[in-house]
Amino acid sequence: EFHRQAARGKTDPERLVEVGRREMRLAQMNELERLESGLPWLATIGSVSPYVGLFGTVWGIMNSFRALGNVESATISLVAPGIAEALIATAMGLFAAIPAVIAYNRFAYRVGNLEIRYQAYREECVTLLSEHAHSDFELGG
Numbered sequence: 001e002f003h004r005q006a007a008r009g010k011t012d013p014e015r016l017v018e019v020g021r022r023e024m025r026l027a028q029m030n031e032l033e034r035l036e037s038g039l040p041w042l043a044t045i046g047s048v049s050p051y052v053g054l055f056g057t058v059w060g061i062m063n064s065f066r067a068l069g070n071v072e073s074a075t076i077s078l079v080a081p082g083i084a085e086a087l088i089a090t091a092m093g094l095f096a097a098i099p100a101v102i103a104y105n106r107f108a109y110r111v112g113n114l115e116i117r118y119q120a121y122r123e124e125c126v127t128l129l130s131e132h133a134h135s136d137f138e139l140g141g
Helices: 002-007 013-035 039-069 076-138
Strands: none
Touching: 013 076, 039 076
16 A cells, blocks of 8 residues: 555655555454454354253153153153253254354454454554655655
8 A cells, every 4th residue: 555655655654654554454354344244143052052951951841841840740750741841952052153153262362363464464564654654755765
């Protein structure tokens, strides 16, 4: 961008630095948006899965109570299938939620670190660009 502006005869150092800063900020925003694009899905899976498991748990226990209500004497073989269904539903919800939450936290942390590094790099580039633009301006282009 610096060379393109200079080729057009626009050699105001402050303008060149500001254009460079804006272009780098835009590139950083685009990259962070791309990196964060999958995070909402992980967050949704991590937060909804336990509720799906809980719903299955309630459903399985309701089936167990329904089976108990239809007989005179209760046996373990009568309530065990509903309780097993409830436990399986709970396990499935946790099986989906736990890895999703771990992945979300890991990727969100890494994106945050990258953002900090991008900002530091951007500021370093702006400093170098400013020095270069001002030295070219002082030397007459």
